[in-house]
Amino acid sequence: MFSFPANDYQQQLIVAGLDDFTPNAALPNFWGGQYGANPEVWKQAVxxxxxxxxxxxxxxxxxxxxxxxxxxxxxxxxxxTQGDMENGLPADIVWDVLYFNGTEMLNAMLEGANMRTWDALALGPDSRFITELTSLYERSATE
Incomplete structure (x- = not known):
């Protein structure tokens, strides 16, 4: 079974479905985020x-x-990890300027679980949503 920090992933995916985000803004509660006790563990998790x-x-x-x-x-x-050589941006800058957003597929999953709202950030892990994520992740690992 694919293992991941369910609550942190769920919260970050909710954010992705509502707004864009940079790597430095991702998983802010995992190991205290970029300024937490172990920034290298957090960075690998992101x-x-x-x-x-x-x-x-x-x-x-x-x-x-x-x-x-x-x-x-x-x-x-x-x-x-190495930066954007083509545009002359070192990796630490890329972590602040490379934006991500949710796709239509993510939005449909969030809407199906009634979690495409800012209020959903306060919810604990939704078992159906996490099961769907786990299934997707496991399938992608075999592709």
């Missing part, structure tokens, strides 16, 4: 979150169609 959700088609890089259209996880990893 990278994992972005990659799995890009691969599954739940999020897209807002202004980077070359990443989103092909769900190019490798290109995403490179730009977040």
């Amino acid at each position: 990278l994992d979150f972005l990659c799995i959700n890009l691969r599954c088609g739940l999020i897209e890089a807002t202004h980077r169609p070359e990443i989103s259209q092909h769900r190019d996880v490798q290109a995403l990893k490179v730009i977040l």
